[in-house]
Amino acid sequence: SQIGDPLLTDPILINVATAYTRLGRHNEAEHLFEQLLSRTFPPLAPRRRVSAMLNLAVVKKRLQLFDHAEAIYDRVVQITDADSDDADRNRALIGMAEIAARKGAHQRALDLLEEARRIALDLAMPHNASEIEGMQADVLWEMGRRNEAITLLQSAFDNMQSSSYTRITLSLGQQLEEKLEQTGSVDRAYAVLKQCQTLKETIYARESERALELSRMRSTVESERESMKQRDAERRRLMNNVLPSHITDRLLGGEVRIAERLDHVAVLFADIVGFTSFAAERAPNDVVDHLEQFFEAIDQIVQRHACEKIKTIGDAYMATNTTLRTNDPEGIARLARCALDMIELSRQPDLAHLTLRVGLHAGPAVTGVMRGMRLAYDLWGDTVNIASRMESTALPGKVQATDIIAEALAPYSEFRVTERTLLDVRGRGQLQTYWIDRA
Secondary structure, eight states: OSOHHHHHHHHHHHHHHHHHHHHHHHHHHHHHHHHHHOOOOOOHHHHHHHHHHHHHHHHHHHOOOHHHHHHHHHHHHHHTTTTTSSSSHHHHHHHHHHHHHHHHHHHHHHHHHHHHHHHEEEEEEHHHHOOOOOOHHHHHHHHHOOOHHHHHHHHHHHHHTHHHHTHHHHHHHHHHHHHHHHHHOOHHHHHHHHHHHHHHHHHHHHHHHHHHHHHHHHHHHHHHHHHHHHHHHHHHHHHHHHHHHHHHHHTTTOSOOOEEEEEEEEEEEEEEEEEEHHHHSSSHHHHHHHHHHHHHHHHOOOOHHTTTEEEEEEEEEEEOOOOOOSSSSSHHHHHHHHHHHHHHHHSSSGTTOOOEEEEEEEEEEEEEESSSOOOEEESSSSSHHHHHHHTSSSSOEEEEEHHHHHHHTTOOOOOOEOOOOOEETTTTTOOOOEEEEEE
């Protein structure tokens, strides 16, 4: 009712009422069906109205209100009188026949069931016609016409042998076997029992094979799903080696090109002093081993301080504090801790031949991933250029930063910020820069 569209709400309400019926909550089902049927505006669509009436009749029968149910079935028969080939009419006739048989009006029940059987055949539903014949046989049995009942049941059972409606076939076979046994036809009853048993075994074998096939299919699907998960995990791992994790997430989510402006990001450049001459004196494998060992250690430092590696350029390393906010001194402090830990790393005895210099700056930048054969995440802009100048003009074993960095670190007692003399920076003129050390 809140949606306001009966085309949408009516099927939902009918389904809810039907669910109440299946749950045994017949009074609630009755109330909801009657509410729908009593509504005048907008009225239920004709087919839905008939469906609701048939379902309400079922509820009335379960509430032992047989006269009410019969009246509803009779109304459905009247509504569908113009269309004899009607499945709803078929249901109504069967319902009326069940009530007539219950009241002892056996001939009326037979007549109603015969009309329902004719409709089932006209609708090309032979399985339904056989099921109705089983009902007719029960009525004939109640009338004392036992031989006719058995003959009808035998015919219906034989006709269903080659069908796929095994539930109906087994039900007819059980009826026939019980009635043959009651008339003393033990051999015939046993033969029917064997037929039913063979049918059950066939069904069991077929269902077992189907279950095995489903199990094989499920196993294949699970194997493929696990393989896909492993491939996805490996792809993510490889991408995370060259891209920040949030960029990997966006690319795997379907984005092809990423471009965005960062209002304020701190950038770190670190470079190994004299690495060119160092590399010239050593074998290629030795050079790569040294770089691999050194950069892996730097990667761990960056991760420890919740910063992000951007890339390596030869023997240089670029990282950021990953912040997009305009005022985040803690993000700058994290990156400064990274810089100082990198300097201390290069002072370790086994790495004494690799001396670093580090530069820091913060400001706006453009970041993104360009389409191409190789994925590469990068930062562009004046902030990046100045951070690079801070590194290239720093002294070996020192961290040099701009006034923006110095101001952000001033409240932190863990840092010592020392002003340098004015520095002539190519492309920017004279800048005031600072040494950053631990206090």
